[in-house]
Amino acid sequence: MIEEVEQAVRLEEVDRRLITLTQEIAELPKHIAQIEKQLIGHLKQLEAEKAALAANQKERKQKELDVQAANQKISKLRDQMMSAKTNEQYKAFQHEIEFCEGEIRKAEERSLELMTASEPLTAAVKVAELALAEEKKQVEAEKASARERSVADQQAVLEAKAKRAELAATLPPPLLANFERLRKKFPKGPIVADATKGQCSACHMKLRPQYFEDLKRATKVMNCESCGRIIRYAPVVDQQAMFDGGTRVSMS
């Protein structure tokens, strides 16, 4: 490979690192926002479960009071019944007492229902509280590590940028201009593409046979005639032969 292409490859390696770092820096806050959103969702769920439990307990308390009030009313009615003067009056008291007894039965049935419902609810709240405490700890730890990562990434970006400037300064100006123009056209790369079996590995267009032959013996930087990327000749490597211990390179 000619030296200028190697220089372009080295510059592209730094660019690739910069792209990765920039992506990571952009992803970190998104990741944090996502885990925080999840946490808020779980917090709301717990609040809803706690509210349901509180409503259950409140209603149970009310049912107890209802039973108490109905019992008091019954004893009062029984006292009054003693002084009933007619059979009709007596029956009316009796009827009212039966009504109160019916109310007590209903309240007790409802209390039982509420008590049955409260057991899994209490357990769910307990489980959710423990899980949430654990999740909060995890979110805090992830936030701290994301902050550290972000600081390290920013530092790495500065270093990579300095390295890029240093490398760029060593490139012949026409090659650098060529590279930067391609960088704008292909922000995510690649800028330098391999040409194997007469084909550009980036745009997959076949090179003219003569152009490919010229590339094999190139002494200056050549660009793909279709996409314009800098191309370097990459012979077909016989993987099996490499595995066997020797490298057989075919000149196709």
Ligand SMILES: [Zn+2]
């Ligand atoms: Zn191409």
